[in-house]
Amino acid sequence: MTNQELYNAIFKRKSVRKYDMTPLSEEILDEIKSYVDNLMPLIDNIRYSISFLSEVDTKLLIPVKFAPHYICIYSEKKDGYLTNAGFLLQQIDLYLSARGIGSCWLGFFKPKKEVNTQNGLEFVILLAFGNPKESVHRKSISEFSRKSISEISLIKSAEKLLEPVRLAPSAINSQPWFFSGDLNEIIVSRQKLSKLKAPFVDRYNQIDIGIALYHLWLSLEHEGNAATFDFNCADAPEGYEFIVKVIAKEK
Ligand SMILES: Cc1cc2nc3c(=O)[nH]c(=O)nc-3n(C[C@H](O)[C@H](O)[C@H](O)COP(=O)(O)O)c2cc1C
Known part of the structure; x- marks a missing residue:
């Protein structure tokens, strides 16, 4: 995926909130994982990790199965860690959109209790993703x-x-x-x-x-x-x- 392709995705991406619950193939998931292994941080000295989950909890106590997959970011709590997390996960949001895969940032969802921390890092936010059941792109800027x-x-x-x-x-x-x-x-x-x-x-x-x-x-x-x-x-x-x-x- 080139930076030009990620740039182009900006002008058509949108949050996708309806998903086909069939999981993506292992091959596609592996490609996403190798992209995720090479993200560029905004701030170099903040430790973070990213994990892939197929189930999460909501903070609203309503059980919702939103999407087939979730990408969670965990981080060390240092100055700028939230901004760093946004910078990192947006690279994935654009990558998925450029590939025609739906995604949506979710502030009101969190990992299940047992995976709420990882190697001492704190859960920050997650991105839902999967095959879309609605259009994955906007047709023009006027739709933003x-x-x-x-x-x-x-x-x-x-x-x-x-x-x-x-x-x-x-x-x-x-x-x-x-x-x-x-x-x-x-x-x-x-x-x-x-x-x-x-x-x-x-x-x-x-x-x-x-x-x-x-x-x-x-x-x-x-x-x-x-x-x-x-x-x-x-x-x-x-x-x-x-x-x-x-x-x-x-x-
Ligand atoms: C940090 C963050 C948290 C968000 N949380 C939610 C959420 O909990 N539920 C939801 O449906 N959308 C959520 N969104 C998506 C925004 O509502 C959406 O990005 C915004 O309305 C702009 O629409 P667009 O993404 O379709 O361009 C979140 C977005 C961000 C960046």
Whole structure:
């Protein structure tokens, strides 16, 4: 799978919520597993592991069989671990979509108790996947329900660069990201939470930022730029919290 194919998937992917419960073939599962073995982390020194499950629990106490397969990410709890997890699993979400396999991020599901931790790592989030029983792709950009570029960015002439980032999925479609700075040094921040919002939104929004950062990495790559991530604190616009400065350099 090339980065160009993953980039193309951004413009048509969607969450799939209806699945054929027949498991995928061992051959396809093995291909997915070897892709997963070579993911690129956002932050190098955070230990994580990924496991494949065929059964999970819901946090809502309603037993639901959602999909035939689930990919769970477990992580060491260090600064940025939620954002790192989002960055990692979004690589799989796009890979599956590019292959015509359905997937959906699930915040309200968790592994069964006995597999809730792995080698001392904490369960973070999971992605359901399998053969779709509904269309796996959108036919046009107009089918995405998203904020406009002007609502999420102050950067001049960044429409092309940020379009694939604007289309990133997020928990309850909250789209908490904001972009300022310039095309060479992009400041990525996230909306500060109002006191009214539940604490779980804070956790999911950190994952969302990781998802958007992977889309930004692919978009920079598509334009012939290499991205490096600088987590040293910088100013963010009023109402936003600084997350990372993304430095773009021509390759
Ligand atoms: C961190 C995260 C958690 C999510 N949790 C759920 C969930 O529990 N149930 C669900 O149906 N969709 C869930 N979603 C999917 C979002 O609702 C979806 O990505 C968003 O509405 C945008 O729609 P799209 O993915 O079809 O483009 C989640 C997405 C993310 C990124």
